Amino acid sequence: MSRTVSSWILSSARNSIVLQGKGRLYSVCIPNRNKIKWKLVFSKTRPYPAGSCSLDNIFFLKKAFRHTSTEEEQFSFQLSPSQINEILRAGELSHKILDLNGKNVNSVLRFESNQLASNTPIEDRRSAATCLQTKGMMFGVFDGHAGSACAQAVSERLLHYIAVSLMSRQTLEEIELAVECMKPVLPILQWHKHPNDVEYREITSQYFESLRVYWQHLLDLDAELGFSLEEAMICAFKRLDSDMSLEVQAPQENELMRNIALQVAFSGATACVAHIDGVHLHVANTGDCRAVLGVHEEDGTWSTLPLTRDHNAFDEFEIRRLKREHPRSEEKTLFVNDRLLGILMPTRAFGDVQLKWSKELQHSVLENSCDAEGLNIYQYVPPNYHTPPYLTAEPEVTYHKLRSKDKFLVIASDGLWELLSNEKVVQLIAGHLTELNVQKPQLAFEKPVNLGYMHSLLLQRKSRGIASLDQNVATHLIRHAIGSNEYGEVDQEKLAAMLTLPEDLARMYRDDITVTVVYFNSEAIENYYRNN
Numbered sequence: 001m002s003r004t005v006s007s008w009i010l011s012s013a014r015n016s017i018v019l020q021g022k023g024r025l026y027s028v029c030i031p032n033r034n035k036i037k038w039k040l041v042f043s044k045t046r047p048y049p050a051g052s053c054s055l056d057n058i059f060f061l062k063k064a065f066r067h068t069s070t071e072e073e074q075f076s077f078q079l080s081p082s083q084i085n086e087i088l089r090a091g092e093l094s095h096k097i098l099d100l101n102g103k104n105v106n107s108v109l110r111f112e113s114n115q116l117a118s119n120t121p122i123e124d125r126r127s128a129a130t131c132l133q134t135k136g137m138m139f140g141v142f143d144g145h146a147g148s149a150c151a152q153a154v155s156e157r158l159l160h161y162i163a164v165s166l167m168s169r170q171t172l173e174e175i176e177l178a179v180e181c182m183k184p185v186l187p188i189l190q191w192h193k194h195p196n197d198v199e200y201r202e203i204t205s206q207y208f209e210s211l212r213v214y215w216q217h218l219l220d221l222d223a224e225l226g227f228s229l230e231e232a233m234i235c236a237f238k239r240l241d242s243d244m245s246l247e248v249q250a251p252q253e254n255e256l257m258r259n260i261a262l263q264v265a266f267s268g269a270t271a272c273v274a275h276i277d278g279v280h281l282h283v284a285n286t287g288d289c290r291a292v293l294g295v296h297e298e299d300g301t302w303s304t305l306p307l308t309r310d311h312n313a314f315d316e317f318e319i320r321r322l323k324r325e326h327p328r329s330e331e332k333t334l335f336v337n338d339r340l341l342g343i344l345m346p347t348r349a350f351g352d353v354q355l356k357w358s359k360e361l362q363h364s365v366l367e368n369s370c371d372a373e374g375l376n377i378y379q380y381v382p383p384n385y386h387t388p389p390y391l392t393a394e395p396e397v398t399y400h401k402l403r404s405k406d407k408f409l410v411i412a413s414d415g416l417w418e419l420l421s422n423e424k425v426v427q428l429i430a431g432h433l434t435e436l437n438v439q440k441p442q443l444a445f446e447k448p449v450n451l452g453y454m455h456s457l458l459l460q461r462k463s464r465g466i467a468s469l470d471q472n473v474a475t476h477l478i479r480h481a482i483g484s485n486e487y488g489e490v491d492q493e494k495l496a497a498m499l500t501l502p503e504d505l506a507r508m509y510r511d512d513i514t515v516t517v518v519y520f521n522s523e524a525i526e527n528y529y530r531n532n
Contacts, residue, residue: 079496087499088479091115092472093194095128097521107278107402107528108137109521113194114474115514116482118506123148124413124514125155125269126197129189134166136277138189141289141514143270143413145344149263150351153244154271156199157207161240162275163188164215165232172215179212203257210243229275230397233284237271241350241393248353249365262369266377268344268352271395272308272411274518279402279528281409283307284395287346290417293400294408294426302430304422305406307398310414311348313338318347326387333384340390341382348392354380356389404526407433409518412477415511419481424488429517432476435469474515482510 079087096110115124123144130137138159144151164172171186178185227235248265252258270287283291285308293305311318313335322334336342344355354362362379369377400406410425420428470476480488483495501509 079500081492084492084495084499088116088475089114089470089472091194091196092475093126093128093192094472095192105524105527106137107521107524108276109519111139111192111516111518112472112474113514113516114472114478115512116478118415118510118512120503121148122512123151124415124512125151126514126516127155127159127273128192128516129159130192131163131166132187132190133171134163136275136280138162138273138275139409139411139516139518140271140273141411141413141516143287143289143415143512143514145268145349146352147263147267149260150244150265150267151269152198153207153260153264154240154269154350157211158236158240158271158273160188160211161214161236162233162273164211164218165227165236166229167215167218168226169219172219176212176215176219203260206247206257210247214239214243229277229280229282230399233273233275233282233397234395237284237286237350237393237395244351245353245356249361258369259375262375262377265351265353268349270311270346270349270413271393273395274409274411276402276409276518279525281307281400281402282397283400283411284397285309286311286348286350286393286395288312288414288417289412290414290422291398291409291411292422292425293406294410294429296405296407296430298405302426304426305400306422307400307409309396310417311396312346313340315347322347322390326390330384330386334390341384343382344391348394350393352391355382355391358388359385402520402525404522404529406520406525407522408520410477410515411518412515413511413513415513416477416481416515418511419513420477424480425477428477428480429473432470432473436471473517477515477517478513481513 091114093113094110097106097108111128113126113128115122115126117124125142125144125148127140127142128138140155140159142151142155142158167175175185226232244261244264248261252261270289272283272285272287272289272291274291275282275284285291288310289308290310291307293307295303295305297303309315309317313319319335322340323331326334334341339345340347341355344352357365359379359381362381366377366379408429410429412425416425470479479490479495482498483490483492485491485494498510
């Protein structure tokens with residue numbers, strides 16, 4: 001990135017329009033080959049007072065080299081390669097599925113994940129877990145808006161709701177009996193977490209009680225056959241969203257728990273969750289996160305298989321759905337400036353009760369919440385708000401039977417997809433796989449092995465470029481997403497500039513990015529078809 005461009009970025013930021021009050025008017029720069037367009041976007045901000053119990057105050061990624069404001073006098077876009085790597089790799093997470101008796105029968109070989117903040121703190125969340133009382137693994141990416149509280153709650157709770165929905169009646173009865181007798185409860189999930197992944201322990205008891213009421217409801221249904229996986233995922237999404245709405249309406253003496261419930265309900269999150277059991281892959285999506293399969297065709301080429309649709313104002317199915325659900329008189333006001341009621345880009349999401357509750361209910365809850373104003377939560381009724389709810393958390397579920405040529409699954413927040421196409425993402429991962437295989441060091445040592453020989457091996461390895469290669473493919477994707485030039489190559493100056501953008505400017509150029517890549521075990525998939 002040239003000095004001229006760097007200077008232009010700073011001057012454009014310093015001249016952006018800022019309105020005092022409950023919201024901020026961001027001037028967003030949208031590059032377009034021949035010209036630059038500026039779009040004004042109204043965005044709620046939620047600055048929490050010192051000492052307030054905000055989830056946002058807990059979770060953040062390293063930003064040691066990031067400027068806090070465009071008003072800083074000593075402003076530089078310079079970062080060394082090691083500093084760039086330190087920032088990019090701070091959120092890396094990887095997990096390899098253990099071989100049992102030398103044979104991995106799981107269709108998941110390993111997964112790699114990473115995230116990079118644009119908002120401070122980051123509003124994205126991610127989850128990965130192995131089901132212990134049922135079969136399979138689950139992976140989720142959650143994109144928060146108007147704060148991180150809703151995304152945090154959904155990332156902690158949704159996989160539990162799905163797992164409970166899939167349990168047999170006998171298992172549910174055993175768990176309920178253990179709770180009644182005050183005995184240890186069987187673990188439901190084995191989590192695979194990054195050390196920075198937070199958990200809000202102060203409210204865990206309330207979350208558990210809501211989950212218990214849910215499984216008691218399932219027991220009352222008296223359905224021996226239980227849910228199909230698609231039904232279980234849909235029911236879990238809808239039930240969790242309903243529980244979060246009810247929890248903020250219930251009387252609560254504990255101030256901390258009451259404030260968290262408020263923040264969760266009045267912020268929002270989109271969600272994409274994959275459940276993988278053998279060759280059976282189900283993806284449930286609410287909003288504009290995305291899941292894409294990377295397929296290695298017989299002729300050696302790579303292709304993409306999208307497993308989700310973006311639920312937003314650009315999707316014809318969503319437009320028709322909302323028009324069916326609301327009176328004809330509202331057809332022209334449902335979408336304003338490509339946003340739902342002129343407010344929200346996604347048309348499905350958790351939380352966001354401002355677009356689900358009646359005006360009266362919003363007023364009642366906020367009137368009885370003495371801390372709402374201190375948390376910067378205000379009742380805002382958009383124009384033409386006549387027949388709520390306008391928003392739903394019900395997911396769209398896609399089923400795919402894995403084949404040996406299905407090599408990996410990518411789940412990511414829209415921060416990645418805004419910068420890279422499906423095809424480019426699959427191409428980058430395929431290239432990364434090839435590069436890793438080519439650059440794998442040879443382990444056949446000459447004898448006797450001496451220090452000089454080992455030193456020459458290390459120099460060969462370094463000359464091949466393995467020292468600078470991202471081992472984590474999610475980091476590889478993020479590096480290319482924010483640092484690529486028009487030729488598809490990573491420009492170190494542009495990368496440094498994008499990573500040092502100050503907090504009041506970063507959101508104009510990129511969103512939070514969260515990526516999880518799940519690699520499949522082709523041998524286990526082939527064995528399934530061979531044995532069946």
